[in-house]
Amino acid sequence: ELKVEQNPLFLSMQxxxxxxxxxxxxxxxxxxxxxxxxxxxSLESLFxxxxxxxxKQEGRLMASLDTKARLSTLHITAAVxxxxxxxxxxxxxxxxxxxxxxxxxxxxxxx
Amino acid sequence: KAGVxxxxxxxxxxxxxxxxLSCSPISGHRSVSxxxxxxxxxxxxxxxxxxxxxxxxxxxxxxxxxxxxxNSRSEMNVSTLELGDSALYLCASSLxxxxxxxxxxxxxxxxxxx
Numbered sequence: 001e002l003k004v005e006q007n008p009l010f011l012s013m014q015x016x017x018x019x020x021x022x023x024x025x026x027x028x029x030x031x032x033x034x035x036x037x038x039x040x041x042s043l044e045s046l047f048x049x050x051x052x053x054x055x056k057q058e059g060r061l062m063a064s065l066d067t068k069a070r071l072s073t074l075h076i077t078a079a080v081x082x083x084x085x086x087x088x089x090x091x092x093x094x095x096x097x098x099x100x101x102x103x104x105x106x107x108x109x110x111x
Numbered sequence: 112k113a114g115v116x117x118x119x120x121x122x123x124x125x126x127x128x129x130x131x132l133s134c135s136p137i138s139g140h141r142s143v144s145x146x147x148x149x150x151x152x153x154x155x156x157x158x159x160x161x162x163x164x165x166x167x168x169x170x171x172x173x174x175x176x177x178x179x180x181x182n183s184r185s186e187m188n189v190s191t192l193e194l195g196d197s198a199l200y201l202c203a204s205s206l207x208x209x210x211x212x213x214x215x216x217x218x219x220x221x222x223x224x225x
Contacts, residue, residue, distance in 0.1 A: 031209075031210060031211065033209075033213075033214075035216075041218070042201060042216040042217060042218045042219055043201065043203075043214075043216040044216070045213040045214060045215065045216075048211070048212065048213055050211060088154065090154075092209060092210060093167075096159075096166075096167045097142065097144065097159040097161070097166055097167050097208040097209050097210060098156045098159065098167045098169065098209075099144070099146075099156060099209050099214070100156070101146075101153055101154035101155075102153075103153045104153065104154075
């Protein structure tokens, strides 16, 4: 059974700073997904990483996948307040259409 | 194009009652997944349907059931409600399923069981 762990679970950072958050998963999962959730809102898809070494960037966020290390990272560059949200990573349970989510990381970017 | 629509947005029920939640996927999407979100357990997979067939089911009791219609709309039903069923229920759609694709989530149905 796939397990997905995120760390840290809470992060408070200042605008303009950089930071990397981590997502580890327990068994083989060749697909890794990142989602964002604003308070009281639904989930918004950020990235779908489909293969080892995949790197995707959008704006100040860049995600990468290392399937050998069972690790995905989400790098934040020059954070701005609008990035404040909860970020979830999820892996695809092998042989199924089931996404297994991490507990989420609540990011607060302070002016 | 219109997004994933879930109705109702909020629901209050009492223990022992049953509830039906509805999800209309994005036009053309044939896969619908359901997730339960709670502060304690996070996001947990309930089931996934594709072309009216349940392909996967999560680890929930039999009180949780679902179905998908020929127009890809989906419903989930929870019978004999318990306090612990209070949660945000999210549905998500995609063309063929989560493998290789983004899921598009609806706004959710917030269920409160009293």
